[in-house]
Amino acid sequence: MNSIPLGFFDWAIMLVYFAFIAWIGFYLKKFTKSDDDFFLAGRRNSMWVCGIAFMSANMGSMEVIGYAGQSVKYGLYAAHFYLIGAVPAMLFLGIFMMPFYYHSKIKSIPGYLKARFNESTRVFNAGMFVVNMILVSGIALYLQALIFHTFLGWNWDLSIWLSAAFVALYVTLSGLLSAMFTEIVQFFLIWAGILILPILGLVDIGGPAEISANLTEGFKTLWSTSGSPADNPMYVTWGGLVLGLGFAIAFGYWTTDFLIIQRAFSARDLRSARMTPIIGSYFKLLLGAVVVSTGMIALVLINDSSSGFNLLVENGKTNYDSVLPLLMQRYFTPGLIGVGVTSMIAMFMAGMAGNMSSFNAVWTYDIYHSVINKNASSQKLLHIGRIATVAGILLSVAGAYIARSMPTVIDYLQAISSMFLSPSVAIIILGMFWKFITPKGGLWGMLIGTIVAVALFIAQEIKLIPISFVIPDFSGVEAESYMAANFWRAVWAWLISMGIAVLVSFFTKNKTDEELRGYIKGLVDKNEAVEEKAALFKKPEFWAAVTLVIFVIINILLW
Amino acid sequence: MMNTEKGMRSIWYFVGLIMLIIGVIVFAAGIYELINPANQNIKLTSLHTNIWWGAIITIAGVIYTLKNKNKYVNK
Numbered sequence: 001m002n003s004i005p006l007g008f009f010d011w012a013i014m015l016v017y018f019a020f021i022a023w024i025g026f027y028l029k030k031f032t033k034s035d036d037d038f039f040l041a042g043r044r045n046s047m048w049v050c051g052i053a054f055m056s057a058n059m060g061s062m063e064v065i066g067y068a069g070q071s072v073k074y075g076l077y078a079a080h081f082y083l084i085g086a087v088p089a090m091l092f093l094g095i096f097m098m099p100f101y102y103h104s105k106i107k108s109i110p111g112y113l114k115a116r117f118n119e120s121t122r123v124f125n126a127g128m129f130v131v132n133m134i135l136v137s138g139i140a141l142y143l144q145a146l147i148f149h150t151f152l153g154w155n156w157d158l159s160i161w162l163s164a165a166f167v168a169l170y171v172t173l174s175g176l177l178s179a180m181f182t183e184i185v186q187f188f189l190i191w192a193g194i195l196i197l198p199i200l201g202l203v204d205i206g207g208p209a210e211i212s213a214n215l216t217e218g219f220k221t222l223w224s225t226s227g228s229p230a231d232n233p234m235y236v237t238w239g240g241l242v243l244g245l246g247f248a249i250a251f252g253y254w255t256t257d258f259l260i261i262q263r264a265f266s267a268r269d270l271r272s273a274r275m276t277p278i279i280g281s282y283f284k285l286l287l288g289a290v291v292v293s294t295g296m297i298a299l300v301l302i303n304d305s306s307s308g309f310n311l312l313v314e315n316g317k318t319n320y321d322s323v324l325p326l327l328m329q330r331y332f333t334p335g336l337i338g339v340g341v342t343s344m345i346a347m348f349m350a351g352m353a354g355n356m357s358s359f360n361a362v363w364t365y366d367i368y369h370s371v372i373n374k375n376a377s378s379q380k381l382l383h384i385g386r387i388a389t390v391a392g393i394l395l396s397v398a399g400a401y402i403a404r405s406m407p408t409v410i411d412y413l414q415a416i417s418s419m420f421l422s423p424s425v426a427i428i429i430l431g432m433f434w435k436f437i438t439p440k441g442g443l444w445g446m447l448i449g450t451i452v453a454v455a456l457f458i459a460q461e462i463k464l465i466p467i468s469f470v471i472p473d474f475s476g477v478e479a480e481s482y483m484a485a486n487f488w489r490a491v492w493a494w495l496i497s498m499g500i501a502v503l504v505s506f507f508t509k510n511k512t513d514e515e516l517r518g519y520i521k522g523l524v525d526k527n528e529a530v531e532e533k534a535a536l537f538k539k540p541e542f543w544a545a546v547t548l549v550i551f552v553i554i555n556i557l558l559w
Numbered sequence: 560m561m562n563t564e565k566g567m568r569s570i571w572y573f574v575g576l577i578m579l580i581i582g583v584i585v586f587a588a589g590i591y592e593l594i595n596p597a598n599q600n601i602k603l604t605s606l607h608t609n610i611w612w613g614a615i616i617t618i619a620g621v622i623y624t625l626k627n628k629n630k631y632v633n634k
Binding site for chain 2: 332
């Protein structure tokens with residue numbers, strides 16, 4: 001029996017939270033008067049508001065609950081998702097890519113692709129984004145159901161459907177303005193719920209030295225065992241980590257995923273937009289420290305049979321994602337358990353509201369308005385957006401059941417990223433920095449890259465090809481190489497997309513310089529190319545350099 | 560109390576307010592538990608985490624609320 005009785009104080013905290021979020025939504029409704037208010041929160045937000053909302057949209061349940069589970073499974077290797085799998089891409093977005101995104105005044109990433117390439121590229125990318133969003137929302141829904149299942153003892157089906165119904169109610173009421181407001185409130189609640197957990201865990205096990213003393217080399221270092229896949233718990237080499245996770249997957253997510261970048265588009269000026277992911281990178285590092293240390297504390301407890309701590313086991317399968325709820329159950333006293341459960345609900349709400357609001361925007365504007373009904377009125381679009389919310393949530397329920405069947409949700413998430421995000425990033429970065437790429441080159445590169453990645457994934461799942469087919473440095477252990485396959489599949493998708501784009505560009509017609517002005521490096525409007533003069537400590541480059549130094553130091557210390 | 564003519568309240572005011580309310584509830588739970596110790600299988604109860612963590616959240620909430628009480632974002 002894993003459920004725990006929530007007391008009066010715990011229910012009071014949850015009640016306050018729901019009432020507060022509803023009150024904010026109601027309060028903000030009267031300030032939402034235009035399309036810009038609804039989709040871009042009025043383009044008037046400070047860098048702190050954008051940076052925290054950016055990070056909060058990323059701090060969904062899978063980033064915290066899912067990666068805590070990863071830390072139990074993979075030890076310190078899970079920290080790569082917060083380091084090489086995040087920081088370089090976030091800084092690249094802030095320093096090099098944001099000026100093109102922000103100046104072009106686009107409302108979505110598919111919108112940029114239309115401006116840089118053509119309508120077909122936009123629609124194809126929007127389609128991939130919609131599928132990706134549904135699958136990712138399925139993971140969030142599954143994790144929310146896990147909380148209800150673990151803490152309240154409800155059965156899985158009831159938990160998944162109840163979570164879906166609540167999201168449908170919440171998301172249909174809010175635009176980006178209220179979504180960002182609640183994301184910021186939720187950001188602080190999430191920290192209130194999780195920051196205390198590793199502190200209590202370290203007191204319980206006897207300090208950080210116990211982690212080092214109780215774990216083998218492969219579980220407590222970042223790179224020293226990455227020379228051979230058999231030496232580390234992720235069964236991956238440094239090549240897969242750097243090329244697959246660090247480039248193909250991380251750049252795909254952080255530089256082209258509209259869900260998080262939408263927050264930076266709402267900034268009041270370019271400097272604030274560029275600072276958005278850079279501020280986010282500091283919180284990402286802190287989040288990594290909290291989540292990974294929590295998972296490793298759980299690992300020490302599991303290895304110590306006298307601790308009485310074990311993960312949930314269902315149908316003979318260990319549920320790694322149960323680690324965070326179970327640790328809260330172990331340490332949190334009345335009141336705190338209310339904060340803990342509320343913080344997990346907040347993670348879900350922040351992530352899911354972001355998923356659904358970006359899903360609605362892309363579906364309504366980049367697919368429905370662009371392909372199905374070009375003459376739709378504003379009222380019609382609003383109606384379609386609402387229907388899309390309900391349909392999207394129903395599809396997410398299906399995604400939740402798929403997520404439940406995976407070893408851990410992050411395995412599933414990285415499989416999705418490898419298929420849908422890496423072809424996008426290959427084409428966007430190539431198109432943004434190289435004028436030579438033609439509209440047809442961009443379209444065919446993205447199309448073929450995605451088809452190959454999806455075909456490889458399906459062939460692997462139905463055992464048509466062995467998992468070693470995609471992994472050049474295969475460890476020899478099929479069952480443990482799922483994550484390595486995700487990383488390498490992303491690399492192949494990225495390389496094929498780029499290769500096809502370049503090849504097709506040799507034989508097809510390009511746009512003129514005038515048509516491309518403002519959308520690629522080297523062709524920026526003169527008015528917009530003027531960099532504001534600012535003190536050193538106000539420059540995005542300065543703060544990006546500081547993050548980079550911290551990133552390098554962490555990697556060396558934990559080598 | 561809510562005057563829309565002044566504009567929209569600063570987001571930091573809302574952050575402060577919810578931290579304050581939740582911090583007070585956690586702190587109160589800690590005090591209640593001190594008087595009526597819970598008979599549960601929870602580790603490290605002797606640290607009374609809910610008292611000091613509740614106090615920290617409350618103080619952060621008070622600072623944010625008071626600092627941003629009169630701040631509005633003009634539309």
